[in-house]
Amino acid sequence: MTDPITVSSPSEVLELDLDKCNGYGNCVFAAPEMFELDLASNVPILLKAEWSDGEREALAAAVADCPAGALRLRKRDALG
Numbered sequence: 001m002t003d004p005i006t007v008s009s010p011s012e013v014l015e016l017d018l019d020k021c022n023g024y025g026n027c028v029f030a031a032p033e034m035f036e037l038d039l040a041s042n043v044p045i046l047l048k049a050e051w052s053d054g055e056r057e058a059l060a061a062a063v064a065d066c067p068a069g070a071l072r073l074r075k076r077d078a079l080g
């Protein structure tokens with residue numbers, strides 16, 4: 001089991017769990033400024049370490065559109 005890849009904004013953390021990801025690419029279509037599909041490995045690459053308020057809606061859509069439940073957006077806690 002691999003730890004999720006995480007990127008953060010000041011208030012939230014996005015987790016990408018590659019153990020669950022099936023490479024459907026929905027996240028790339030929903031938020032192309034945040035995700036790119038690596039064609040060799042068929043898994044998404046996170047393009048940014050942070051996101052702007054304007055990109056938040058597309059990011060939430062990517063999380064909602066992931067059929068594998070591989071993406072999670074959560075509030076940042078004291079541990080990060």
Ligand code: SF4
Pocket residue numbers: 016020021022023024025026027028043044065066067068069070071
């Ligand atoms: S939508 Fe989900 S399953 Fe599809 S590539 Fe993105 S993270 Fe992986």
